[in-house]
Amino acid sequence: MNKTVVITGASSGIGKAAAKKFAAEGWNVVATMRNPEKEQELSLLKNVLVTKLDVQQPDTIATAIREGLDRFGQIDALINNAGYGQNGIFEAMTPEQIQQQFAVNVFGVMDVTRAVLPHFRHRKQGVILNISSGAGRFTLPMLSLYSASKFALEGFSEALSHELLPLNIFVKIIEPGGTETNFSNVTREGFAYNPELTDYEPFREAAGQLFANLIGQRLVTADEVAGVIYSAATDGTDTLRYAIGNDDFMGRLTARATLPDQEYINIIRQGFMRFLPTP
Numbered sequence: 001m002n003k004t005v006v007i008t009g010a011s012s013g014i015g016k017a018a019a020k021k022f023a024a025e026g027w028n029v030v031a032t033m034r035n036p037e038k039e040q041e042l043s044l045l046k047n048v049l050v051t052k053l054d055v056q057q058p059d060t061i062a063t064a065i066r067e068g069l070d071r072f073g074q075i076d077a078l079i080n081n082a083g084y085g086q087n088g089i090f091e092a093m094t095p096e097q098i099q100q101q102f103a104v105n106v107f108g109v110m111d112v113t114r115a116v117l118p119h120f121r122h123r124k125q126g127v128i129l130n131i132s133s134g135a136g137r138f139t140l141p142m143l144s145l146y147s148a149s150k151f152a153l154e155g156f157s158e159a160l161s162h163e164l165l166p167l168n169i170f171v172k173i174i175e176p177g178g179t180e181t182n183f184s185n186v187t188r189e190g191f192a193y194n195p196e197l198t199d200y201e202p203f204r205e206a207a208g209q210l211f212a213n214l215i216g217q218r219l220v221t222a223d224e225v226a227g228v229i230y231s232a233a234t235d236g237t238d239t240l241r242y243a244i245g246n247d248d249f250m251g252r253l254t255a256r257a258t259l260p261d262q263e264y265i266n267i268i269r270q271g272f273m274r275f276l277p278t279p
Contacts, residue, residue, distance in 0.1 A: 001073065001074065002026055002027060002028050002047070002072075003027050003028070003074075003076040003077070004027065004028040004029070004030065004068065004072040004073075004074055004075050004076050004077075005022050005027050005028070005029055005030070005075075005076065005077040005078070005079060005233070006030040006032065006064070006065070006068055006075055006077070006078045006079065006112075006116065007019050007022075007029065007030065007031055007032060007079040007081055008032050008033075008053055008055060008079065008080055008081050008082035008108075008112055009032075009033065009081040009082030009083065010029075010031035010032055010033050010042065010050075010081070011033035011034070011035065011038070011039060013222050014081055014131060014176065014179070014222045014225050014226060014229075015031075015033075015079070015081040015082070016031075016041075016042065016222070017221075017222035017223050017225065017226035018079055018081065018225075018226040018229050018230070019031040019042055019048060020042070020045075020226070021223070021226040021227065021229070021230050022230060022233075023042075023045050023047055023048050025230060026047075027047070027076075028047050028048075028049075028071075028072040029042075029045075029047060029048040029049070030048075030049050030051065030064065030067070030068035030071075030072070030075070031048050031049065031050050031051075032050075032051055032052065032053030032064050033050070033052070033053065034052065034053075034054045035052075036050045036051055036052050049067065049068060049071050049072070051063075051064050051067050051068075052064065053082075053112075055082050055103075055104055055107075055108025055109070055111060055112060056103055056104065056108060058111060061111055061112055061115045062115060065115050065116060065119075069119070074119075074123065075116060075119055075120075075126070076125070076126060076127065077126065077127040077128075077129065077233045078112065078113065078116045078126070078127070078128050078129070079129045079131065079229060079233075080108075080109040080112055080113065080128070080129070080130045080131060081131045082104065082108060082109075083104055083105045083108075083109075083131065083149075084101075084104060084105070084190070085133075085135075085143075085146040085190075086098075086100070086101040086145045086146055086190060086192065087142050087143055087145070087146055087190070087191055087192065088142055088145075088191045088192025088193055089142060089192060089193065089194070089197060089200050089204065090144045090145065090192075091194070091197055091200070092192040092193055092194035092197055092200075093145060093192040094192075097145070097190075097192060098145060101145050101146065101148075101149050102148075102149055102152070105146075105149035105150065105152075105153060106149050106152045106153055106156070109130060109153060109156070110156065113128055113160075116128070117164075117169075120164075120167070120169045121167055121169070124167065124168050125168045125169065126168075126169045126170070127169070127170045127171075127172065127232075127233050128157075128160075128164075128169065128170070128171045128172065129172045129173075129174055129229055129232055129233055130153055130156075130157045130171070130172070130173050130174070131174050131176070131229075132150050132153050132154055132157070132173050132174060132175050133146075133150045133175060133176060133177065134175055134176075134177035134243070134245060134249050134252065134253060135147040135150045135151075136150030136151055136153060136154040136173075136175060137154070137175065137253055137256055137257075138252055138253070138255075138256040138264075138268075139268075140207075140210075140211075140268065141203070141207035141210065141272055142204070142207055153173075154173060157171050157172075157173045157240075158171075158173070158240060161238075161240055165238060170237075170238055171240070172232045172233075172239065172240060172241075172242065173240055173241045173242070174225070174228060174229055174232060174242050174244075175241060175242065175243040175244070175245075175253070176220065176225045176228075176243075176244055176245060177220075177243070177244075177245030177246070177249030177250075177252075177253075178217060178218075178219050178220055178245040178246035178248060178249040179219060179220050179221075179222065179225060179245065180219035180220065180221050180222065202276055202277055203272075203276065205275070206272045206273070206274075206275035206276045207272045207275075209272070209275040210271050210272040210275065217246050217247070217248055218246050218247075219246060220244055220245055220246055224244065225244055228242050228244045229242075255267065
C-alpha cells in the first residue's frame with residue numbers, strides 16, 4: 001500500500017509544491033485548503049484528494065482526516081504548512097490581528113496534530129512535519145508577532161518530539177528562509193501600520209532600508225523546500241530541524257547558534273541603526 005500524507009495550506013507556495021512532490025514520488029496526498037473548489041491543478045492527479053480544511057474550523061479538520069482515511073486507508077505523515085506572517089509595528093497591530101496570528105500559526109497546528117495523533121498511536125508510527133521559519137530561530141525588526149508565533153511553534157514541536165519518540169512517532173521542524181513564494185506578498189499586504197504613530201517613522205524607514213538591502217539575493221524556490229520536506233519525511237531518522245535558505249539566511253542561523261547572545265543582538269541592531277538619522 002502506498003504511503004499517505006496530509007498537507008495543510010496546499011493551495012499555493014510550499015504546500016502546493018510539497019503536494020506535487022509527494023504525489024510524483026508515488027505517495028497518496030490529502031491536499032487540504034480553505035477553498036478547494038478553486039484548485040485546478042492538484043485535483044487532476046489521480047493519487048491526490050483535494051478537500052477543505054480550515055485550521056480555525058475544527059469540524060473541517062475532523063472531516064478532512066476522515067475523508068483521507070476513507071479514501072486511502074491510512075495516514076503516514078502530516079505536514080502542518082498552513083500559516084501566514086503578520087508583520088509591522090507591534091503597537092499598530094489590533095487585538096484581532098494578534099489573536100489571528102496565533103490562531104493560525106500555533107493553535108491551528110496543535111488542533112490538526114491532535115486530530116491525527118490517535119491514528120498514529122494506533123499504528124505505532126507516523127511523521128509530523130511542522131513548517132516553521134528562520135523567524136522561529138532569530139528575529140528582525142517588525143517581525144515581533146510572526147516571530148512570536150514561530151518561536152511558539154518551535155518550542156511546541158521540540159517538546160512534542162520528546163513525548164512522541166517512544167511511540168515511534170517523529171516530529172520534525174522545517175525552517176525555510178529567503179524563499180520565493182506568495183507568502184511574502186500576502187505578508188506585505190497585511191502590514192500593520194498606523195499613520196498616527198509618527199514616533200516610529202524614523203525606525204520604520206531605517207528597517208525598510210535594511211530589508212531593501214536584502215532584495216536581489218537569490219531566493220530558494222518552493223520546489224527546493226518541498227525536496228527538503230520529502231527528505232525529512234523519508235530519511236528514517238529522528239532529526240528534529242531541517243533548514244534551507246539562501247546564503248544570508250543560513251549565515252544568520254549560524255550566527256544565532258554560535259555567537260554570544262548579546263554580540264548577535266548587537267549585530268542585528270547595527271544593521272538598521274546605521275540608517276537612523278543622527279540626533
